[in-house]
Amino acid sequence: MSLFHGTTIVCVRRANDDVCIGGDGQVTMGETSVMKHKAKKVRKIYKGAVVSGFAGSVADAFTLTEKFEKKLEEHAGNLKRAAVDLAQDWRQDKVMRHLEALMVAADQESLLVISGNGEVIEPDEDFIAIGSGGNYAYAAANALYSHTDMDAEQIVRESLKIASSICVYTNDNISIEKLTKEDIEQNNTLLTGTGLTTVALEAPESKKEGDEEEKEEGDKNDD
Numbered sequence: 001m002s003l004f005h006g007t008t009i010v011c012v013r014r015a016n017d018d019v020c021i022g023g024d025g026q027v028t029m030g031e032t033s034v035m036k037h038k039a040k041k042v043r044k045i046y047k048g049a050v051v052s053g054f055a056g057s058v059a060d061a062f063t064l065t066e067k068f069e070k071k072l073e074e075h076a077g078n079l080k081r082a083a084v085d086l087a088q089d090w091r092q093d094k095v096m097r098h099l100e101a102l103m104v105a106a107d108q109e110s111l112l113v114i115s116g117n118g119e120v121i122e123p124d125e126d127f128i129a130i131g132s133g134g135n136y137a138y139a140a141a142n143a144l145y146s147h148t149d150m151d152a153e154q155i156v157r158e159s160l161k162i163a164s165s166i167c168v169y170t171n172d173n174i175s176i177e178k179l180t181k182e183d184i185e186q187n188n189t190l191l192t193g194t195g196l197t198t199v200a201l202e203a204p205e206s207k208k209e210g211d212e213e214e215k216e217e218g219d220k221n222d223d
Contacts, residue, residue, distance in 0.1 A: 007041060008133035008170040009053040009104055010141055010159045012152040013126040016108040017181035020152035021051040022160055024133070025173030027058065040175045046072040048183045049107055050079060055131035056101030064090070064101055068114075079107045083120045091118035102130050108184050129159065133167030153178055 011021040023041035042053040054061035071082035103114040113121040129137035140159040164172040
């Protein structure tokens with residue numbers, strides 16, 4: 001069976017406050033058996049600031065999503081740094097290198113595809129589609145994004161519907177997660193209230209000052 005059978009994921013970013021990801025619900029075993037019709041393959045993570053979706057082995061994808069959320073915590077929500085860190089671990093770790101999945105992640109600024117080959121790809125356009133019906137969904141999203149005024153969620157839904165009408169491994173039980181302006185503002189307020197953002201930004205400077213003080217004391221002792 002092809003790695004991505006039974007999965008189509010579409011992500012569209014119309015603006016910083018209009019980001020949407022969606023996936024179909026079909027899980028296929030082998031070439032002929034549909035095991036599940038309403039699986040959810042998209043999630044909102046890191047306090048609602050990032051949306052993610054996966055294609056591939058469900059168990060592996062959940063494991064990778066959990067690890068990715070931990071990387072986001074480590075990098076104070078910096079999507080690109082977290083993605084690169086995850087991709088490096090994914091490729092080099094003896095256990096993780098056997099995990100079979102492909103991830104899409106997006107925040108208010110970036111849209112990324114992360115693979116087990118150590119690749120982190122930022123598409124040229126503000127939309128992407130992966131999985132068995134990915135090519136069909138991508139073509140639909142491209143046309144709708146470029147030639148209509150539809151918002152991100154409308155494009156995601158229509159692209160998945162079109163893919164489901166062509167790809168036998170994709171159905172029209174669509175799950176959606178959106179990143180809205182309210183989510184972003186709420187997350188920023190939460191981070192400010194807990195001091196996480198301040199700590200993440202000030203820590204390097206504090207360390208630098210401490211190093212300078214140690215150097216000055218060392219110079220005095222030498223004298």
